[in-house]
Amino acid sequence: MNEAVVRTGDYDVFLTFCNWIGDMAESGLIVDQTAWWEKYDPEVDHGPNRYVAPLDRFTTLYKGRRYALGADDDAFSLFYRKDIMDNPDEAKAFEDRYGRPLELPKTWKEFDEWIAFFDRPDEGIRGAHMYAERYFAYTAWAARFISKGGAYFDDNMDPLIVSDEGVTALEEQIRLTQDHMWPDAVTGDWSVAYSRFPEGSVFFAWAWASLGKWAQDPETSKIAGKVGYMDAPGTMHDGELVKAVPHVVGWSFSISRYGKAPEAAYCFIQWFTGPAVGLDAIARVGTLDAFREPWFDDAKMKEAYGEEFLPVLHSLTQNAFPDISLRGAAEYLDNLNLNLQQAFAGQKGAERALKDAADSWQQITDRIGRLGQIEAWRAERQNYPQPIQDLWAKLGRFPS
Amino acid sequence: MASSGHPLADTSEGRASFLSRLRRAVDEERFFGTLLITPMQLLLWFLLIIPTIIVIYLSLVAWEPRMGVDWWQAPFAFLRNYAQIFQDGRFWAAIGRSLGVVVAAGGLEFAVGLGLALLFMRDFPGKRIVTSVILYPMMLPWVVVGLAFYLLFLDRGPVNFVLTQWFGSGATVEWFKNPLLAMGTIVLADIWQWTPFLFLILYSGLGALPKDPVEAAMNLGANRWQIFRHVTLPMLKPVILIALVIRALEAFKIFDLVFVMTGGGPGTSTETISLYIYRVGFVFGQLSYAAAMAVLILVMITLVTRFAIQPIEEG
C-alpha cells in the first residue's frame, strides 16, 4: 500500500497476496504481463509443468489479463488426530451413537457430528480449531457457503450472502464454534492454531498446509506421527458431492511499473517460480507450498510433505476457490470478518451479521465504482473451480 | 566592571545612554529570542504546517492510490468526505472508545500513581530498587507490552490458569470475547505501562513542594488527610493538571496495544480511532477519507485542549 502511494521504484518485484492483484493493477503499480507470457511461456496453464487448476487462473488473472505469477498454494488443509480416529473403541462407540461406521466425514453434516463426537473437554481436547478470529473468520463459513451453491455477489455486484445458503452455513459454523472449540478460536490470533493442534489439545484443525509440516515435526509437536490428512467435506447436490476449499491469501509475484528493468524482473520471477527452481525452493524452505502438477509426484516434495499429505493437498487444491480479489479486497474481507467474528462471539445473530456485512459491501462497491467492479467480478467468478461453476449454472445463479 | 554606577544614574547623559542601551537590549533580546526559537519553528513548519496543508487538501479530494492517478491529480470531492464521516458509525464508536480509554486509563493511572508517589515520599529499605522496577514498564517497546498482556490473558493463558487453580475449572474468563472485558484488558496493559509516568511526575512534584506549609499545618494540629486535602493537593494542582493533560493526549492515540492484543476485535468492539484511521488509510487505501477523519480529529482535539489547558496557562 505504501508503495502505491509513494512509487519509489525501489522495488522491481512485489511478492504479495494474490488477491491484491486487482488493487495493484488498477493503481497502475504493476505491469500487465500477458505479452511476456506469450514471449517467454511460464508454463502456467498448459503442458506437463502446468499449475494445479484453478491456481493457474486466480493467482495470475485480473479482468482476464495476466498480472502476476503465482508462487504458492494456500488451499486450506484439514488435519485430524489419526491415533484417536484409528482407535477401535472409538469406532464402536461412534457406530453405537450414530448408526453408521466411523469414517472420515464427506458432507458437512457428517463433519459436524464427527467433530461433536471427538470433542472431549474433560480430557483437555476439544473437537476442532477452525478460524473464527478477527482476520480469517470467513474461511470456514465461506467453505460451507460456497459448497452449498452460494456466491459472494450476483452479476450486478449485489451481495448474495444474506441468503439461505449464507445464513444456514453461518448458523452451522457458529454452533460448531461455540460448542466444540476452545474460546480462543474466536479471540486468539491466527497463530493459536499452530499451538493448539501440535500440543494435542484439539482433535481437528483447518489451516494452511504449513500446519501439517509443523505438527509432524517431533521437535515442536507432541503429536508427531499422529496426524491424519483428509479432503474437505462438501454438500450433496443431486447425488453429487460439491466441495469448496478456501484458498487463503497465497503469495504471487508481480512486476513494478516503476522498477528499473521490468522485463528482466519478469524473467527473474519466471525463473524463480519455474519447474526446477521453484521445486527446490519449496521443498527446502517451507514458507511456500507446491503449486505445479509434476511436483506432486516428486520425491523431494514427498519427503518434505510426507507421502500421505501430498495427494490430499493436490485434491484440496483442485477444489480451491479464491479470496475476494476485486479492488478493495482488503476492505470487503475486513467488513465480512468483523461481522462474522461478532457472530462467533455471540454478539450478533447469523442473519444480522451477514446483513451488516452485505450493507457495507454495497457501500464499498458504490464508492469504488459499480461498473468496474461488475466487470471484475464477472471475470473473477470464472476463476472458481469447475465443479462450483457447474453448480452455479445448475442453480441458475448467474445468467449465462 | 564594564558598566559603571547605577543604571538610573541621575544625569541627562546617563539617562539617554540608558534608554538607548535599554532599547538595544530589548532589540537584542528579541533578536536573541527569535534566533533561539528558529530551529524549532523551522522543524514545526516542516513537520506540522506543510503536512497539515497537505492533509487538508487530501481531505477535500477523492483520492485512493488504487485509482492510478497521483494525489494532486485527483478530482475534488469538496465536503463529501466529511459528510461521509457523519454517517460513519464505526468512526464515532471508535472515537468513543478512545475517549473511554482516556477516562479509564487516565483516571486509574492517576489514582495509582498518586498513591505510589505518596507511599514513596518517605524512605524505606530498597526504595531505589523498587523505583527502578516501577519505571521499567515504560522502557519496554509497546509491541512487547501488548504481546505480554495478550499472552497473559489468553483464554488458555496464565491468568485463566491461576483462576482455575484457585476457583475450580469453571472459573475461566473469556477476556477478549466480551467487549467490555477486552477493552478492560487493554486499559490494564496501558495502566501497567503508563502509571510509572504519572508516578514520576507526581513524585517529583511532591518532592519539590515547600515543606513550611505542611509543618505549619501540622503544628496547628491538622491530621494527615486534612494536610493532604487542604495543603498538599492545592499546591500540587498545576502538576496534576499537566500530568493529566499529557497523559490524556497520549492515551487518546492508543494504537500499538490494541493492534497487538485484539486487532480491534471481536468485530470492532475494541477498535480505537488510531486503529480505525490506520485501517482506512493503510489497509483499505482510502487515503482521502482517512485524511478527512484526521482533520476532524485535529479540530476536535485542538478545541478540547484549549479549554483543558487554559487553567494551566493561567495557573
Add this chain to the structure above:
Amino acid sequence: MESRRLREFTDAVLRWLAGIIVCAIFLLPLIWVLSISFKPPEEWIAYPPRLIPEKITTSNYVVLFQPGNPVGGVGAMVSAAEPVTRAFINSIIVVPIATAASLVIGFLAAYATTRFQAGGKSLPLFVLTTRMFPPVAFAVPLLVYFRALGLIDTQLALILMYTGFTIAFSLWMTRGFIEGVPKSIEEAAILDGASRWRVLFTITLPLVKGGLAATGLFVFILNWTEFLLAQIFTSRQAITIPVQVSHYVGAVGRFYGPMAALGVVASIPVVVAGYIIQRHLVTGFTFGLVRE
C-alpha cells in the same frame, strides 16, 4: 515518645511491604516476558502454562543474531527476518540523534519562550498540539511529502519525525527548570559583560542539567519504543527495533520467543541509563510548576 517510634517503625514496615507488593505486580508481566524468551516454541503458549520453562533454551536470543539458527523447526521460517543488527544499528543512530536534537532545539526554544516570550505567548501551547494528533493522522501527508523529498526508508526521515514529535516534551519540561533559575543571576552576568550565549551555556545550562537529563531520558524512551511511524516509513534499510519485533511472524504464527527476547534485549540500554540518572529522573518531572 515510645509510641511515636513504634508508629514510625510500623509505618516503615508497611511502606516496605507495600513496596514489595507493588514490585510484584509490576514485575509479573515482565517475568512472563522473560520466561517466554527462554522457552522453546512448543511452550510459548502451551497449556498448562509454566513459569519456569520445561526446557530452558537460549536459542530465542541466538536467533536474533543468527536467523538461520533453528529454533526447533522454526529456523527455516524465521530466516525471512534479518539479523537484529541492522535494526539495532538504526535505533542506535536514529534515537540518540533525534533525542539530542529534540533536547537542544527544545531547550533553546524553552529558554527563548520563558525569558523573552519569543514567538508570542501561545507558541508553547501551539507546540503542544504536535503531541495531540494521532501520529497516523500525519502519516498520510508525511508519506506523500517525504516521498517528494526522497526520504522514505531513511534514517533521516525518522530522525526528523522523532525530533519533531518529541519537541513538545523537550520544550515543556525544560521550560519549568529554566523558570526555576532566578533571572537575577543571568542579569548579573550580563552586566559583567558576558554575552548572552555565554550566559546561556555557562550559567543557565549547568543549573538545569538534572532537568535536561530527565527530559532526555523520557524523550529517549518515547523514541526508542515508537512503532507506528517506523512501521509506516521504513521497509528495509531504516527499520528500528520495535519494527523488527513485528517481523518475527512466519507461516506458522507469531514467534513469541524471539519477540520476547528482543524486547528484553532492547530494554537493557534504557534500563541502565534510567538507573544511572534515577536521581535526576525523580526531580525532573515537575515541569517547573512547583517551586520552593
